[in-house]
Amino acid sequence: MQIQKxxxxxxxxxxxxxKTKKLIKVFLKYEDDKEGNKIISSVRITGDFFLYxxxxxxxxxxxxxxxxxxxxxxxxxxxxxxxxxEAFGFxxxxxxxxxxxxxxxxxTK
Amino acid sequence: MNKIRLLExxxxxxxxxxxxxxxxxxxxxxxxxxxxxxxxxxxAVSIGYFQSLxxxxxxxxxxxxxxxxxxxxxxxxxxxxxxxxxxxxxxxGYPANIMESYxxxxxxxxxxxxxxxxxxxxxxxNDIDVDNKKVSGNAQTRRNNILLQHGTILLxxxxxxxFSVLNVPSEKMKDKIIQDVKARVMGLKKTFDxxxxxxxxxxxxxxxAEIFRDDIKTDEEIEAKIFQKYxxxxxxxxxxx
Numbered sequence: 001m002q003i004q005k006x007x008x009x010x011x012x013x014x015x016x017x018x019k020t021k022k023l024i025k026v027f028l029k030y031e032d033d034k035e036g037n038k039i040i041s042s043v044r045i046t047g048d049f050f051l052y053x054x055x056x057x058x059x060x061x062x063x064x065x066x067x068x069x070x071x072x073x074x075x076x077x078x079x080x081x082x083x084x085x086e087a088f089g090f091x092x093x094x095x096x097x098x099x100x101x102x103x104x105x106x107x108t109k
Numbered sequence: 110m111n112k113i114r115l116l117e118x119x120x121x122x123x124x125x126x127x128x129x130x131x132x133x134x135x136x137x138x139x140x141x142x143x144x145x146x147x148x149x150x151x152x153a154v155s156i157g158y159f160q161s162l163x164x165x166x167x168x169x170x171x172x173x174x175x176x177x178x179x180x181x182x183x184x185x186x187x188x189x190x191x192x193x194x195x196x197x198x199x200x201x202g203y204p205a206n207i208m209e210s211y212x213x214x215x216x217x218x219x220x221x222x223x224x225x226x227x228x229x230x231x232x233x234x235n236d237i238d239v240d241n242k243k244v245s246g247n248a249q250t251r252r253n254n255i256l257l258q259h260g261t262i263l264l265x266x267x268x269x270x271x272f273s274v275l276n277v278p279s280e281k282m283k284d285k286i287i288q289d290v291k292a293r294v295m296g297l298k299k300t301f302d303x304x305x306x307x308x309x310x311x312x313x314x315x316x317x318a319e320i321f322r323d324d325i326k327t328d329e330e331i332e333a334k335i336f337q338k339y340x341x342x343x344x345x346x347x348x349x350x
Binding site for chain 2: 022052
């Protein structure tokens with residue numbers, strides 16, 4: 001885990017490799033808010049999955065910024081962002097797990 | 110469809126191959142569908158649209174071996190293109206349902222393999238297996254109501270070479286991963302020309318269409334050269350993720 005001091009809060013950088021039907025790799029930066037919630041600063045999602053239209057992924061990554069890291073929260077946000085898209089190789093549940101797996105900073109299967 | 114335009118564009122570089130696919134998507138318009146058959150020279154690694162080049166590929170090793178590296182506009186995984194036939198099918202008419210469209214366009218590939226004597230099966234979403242071993246991977250994109258599906262048909266496979274240039278999630282597991290892949294992937298041990306000939310016949314029969322051989326048009330070549338130079342050869346594109 002890499003800890004960087006940015007502005008007046010600590011931004012942590014972590015990653016995870018998650019195997020579902022396809023492989024999802026997540027690079028996550030997050031920081032704690034005043035209440036101690038973990039908030040996404042940025043997220044990059046890569047993998048050998050399919051997503052239509054392809055631009056949905058970049059949009060999702062932008063929309064996830066500022067999202068609190070919690071299962072239900074993430075799942076709802078992903079469902080909303082990918083509402084008009086079609087994914088093969090992951091769903092909102094597995095993608096949420098892949099992102100949250102970063103917090104454990106280990107390879108998750 | 111009554112006709113399919115056949116382009117046999119020989120063995121070209123990774124950058125040109127991907128550039129020509131995109132150029133044909135922008136020029137096909139209301140014209141008849143295109144079946145393009147080609148190979149890769151020098152051999153190359155292509156990664157899926159959603160992959161990271163640095164994560165997936167040993168770029169230094171590829172440079173040392175003279176292997177080109179390119180990002181595709183389609184999703185899916187990293188592929189070493191060496192002893193294979195690659196096809197692209199570009200069309201304006203296709204099923205809206207993505208799974209159905211994969212199955213539809215993979216059907217002539219399955220037919221081709223069966224006519225060559227193999228027990229081939231479509232394996233959703235995008236693979237074709239022979240006796241439960243993968244011989245073909247396919248990937249699709251849709252832009253401006255035009256569909257491109259391209260795929261590989263393995264003629265032979267060097268799994269050790271593949272993993273010498275592709276990164277694996279766990280170095281500890283590398284030997285096991287290589288053994289697993291060797292057990293699950295196979296090449297047809299047929300020549301490029303044999304497969305190419307049968308593939309054209311299969312597309313013709315499947316879609317009830319007359320194949321007519323054609324050459325790349327000047328405007329298509331110009332468009333391809335632009336995409337080759339400014340997109341597929343560029344670090345901005347290849348290192349996008």
